[in-house]
Amino acid sequence: MRRVLVTGANKGIGFAIVERILEEAEDTFVFLGSRDRDRGEAAAGKLQSAAADRTDRVQVVELDVSSDESVDRAAEVVREACGGDRLYGIVNNAGIGLGAGDLNSVLDVNTRGMQRVCNAFIPLLADGGRIVNITSAAGPNFVATCSREQQAFLIRPDVTWNDIEAMMNECVALSGDADAFASRGLGDGSPYGLSKALANAYTLHLAREYPQFVINACTPGFIATDLTLPLAGGRGRSPEDMGMKPPREGAAVAIFLLFGAPEGTGHYYGSDAKRSPLDRYRSPGSPPYTGD
Ligand SMILES: NC(=O)c1ccc[n+]([C@@H]2O[C@H](COP(=O)([O-])OP(=O)(O)OC[C@H]3O[C@@H](n4cnc5c(N)ncnc54)[C@H](OP(=O)(O)O)[C@@H]3O)[C@@H](O)[C@H]2O)c1
Numbered sequence: 221m222r223r224v225l226v227t228g229a230n231k232g233i234g235f236a237i238v239e240r241i242l243e244e245a246e247d248t249f250v251f252l253g254s255r256d257r258d259r260g261e262a263a264a265g266k267l268q269s270a271a272a273d274r275t276d277r278v279q280v281v282e283l284d285v286s287s288d289e290s291v292d293r294a295a296e297v298v299r300e301a302c303g304g305d306r307l308y309g310i311v312n313n314a315g316i317g318l319g320a321g322d323l324n325s326v327l328d329v330n331t332r333g334m335q336r337v338c339n340a341f342i343p344l345l346a347d348g349g350r351i352v353n354i355t356s357a358a359g360p361n362f363v364a365t366c367s368r369e370q371q372a373f374l375i376r377p378d379v380t381w382n383d384i385e386a387m388m389n390e391c392v393a394l395s396g397d398a399d400a401f402a403s404r405g406l407g408d409g410s411p412y413g414l415s416k417a418l419a420n421a422y423t424l425h426l427a428r429e430y431p432q433f434v435i436n437a438c439t440p441g442f443i444a445t446d447l448t449l450p451l452a453g454g455r456g457r458s459p460e461d462m463g464m465k466p467p468r469e470g471a472a473v474a475i476f477l478l479f480g481a482p483e484g485t486g487h488y489y490g491s492d493a494k495r496s497p498l499d500r501y502r503s504p505g506s507p508p509y510t511g512d
Pocket residue numbers: 227228229230231232233234254255256259283284285286313314315316317329354355356357439440441442443444445446447448
């Protein structure tokens with residue numbers, strides 16, 4: 221039985237990833253990460269009531285990616301549940317969006333949260349295991365607005381976690397001052413875009429540090445979830461009108477990166493499961509990126 225952890229899986233794209241794993245990979249057991257146990261249990265109940273064979277293949281794990289203590293406790297629960305076996309995959313899906321807090325809070329979930337989970341769970345991962353980081357096209361879109369120097373930093377293959385932390389600290393100190401971001405070549409300092417650009421940079425670092433795993437990042441596409449629906453509501457338009465797709469479609473690239481044959485490690489993929497560049501947007505269906 222392969223074992224996969226999905227963070228932020230009580231709703232939205234994370235829930236759809238768990239649902240598709242249970243449907244499409246019958247030999248796989250899922251640890252459904254949820255920062256709120258009740259919301260996690262409700263999600264697991266929905267999945268289990270849909271098909272009898274899923275009852276024994278999903279376990280809720282309370283996991284708040286913004287808390288060291290919660291992440292460490294969750295890793296201990298998973299270690300015990302694995303009983304000496306190892307994890308096959310980690311999907312870092314938990315995320316918060318625009319309007320979800322100040323820059324520091326957004327970084328704490330979208331960027332530091334990913335690193336916290338990797339630090340705690342990588343010791344449980346089997347060689348050859350997969351890590352899938354759900355970032356966003358907001359990352360490359362953010363990089364595209366930066367100066368050449370900052371672009372070079374944000375896509376540097378030899379970036380370290382210390383470099384990423386230093387940039388987070390510098391940006392938090394500038395928080396709320398759009399002119400200060402602009403004068404440092406950091407676009408408009410969009411918290412979400414910055415957090416996702418840095419999560420992509422972290423993926424490069426991680427892949428270099430752990431060549432024994434297959435580690436990639438991806439954007440799920442523009443998906444109708446609680447994160448995006450306010451955008452449609454605010455404009456009085458339907459999600460379909462806005463071009464949003466259902467969560468199950470948003471899960472497709474994560475499923476590919478977990479079980480398919482990606483081109484190696486340390487890359488960023490579009491929602492069409494094709495490679496994309498880290499410094500500009502590539503629309504789904506257009507030719508894949510072929511650079512390093
Ligand atoms: N929807 C899109 O178009 C889109 C596009 C690009 C990228 N993404 C990315 O896709 C991922 C999933 O987003 P979504 O659209 O499915 O949004 P969503 O429906 O709002 O789901 C977000 C999930 O993350 C969880 N979460 C938030 N903070 C957390 C924390 N501190 N610890 C653990 N879990 C936490 C939420 O839990 P609660 O229910 O407890 O809040 C929820 O389960 C995010 O990383 C997002 O940035 C989404």
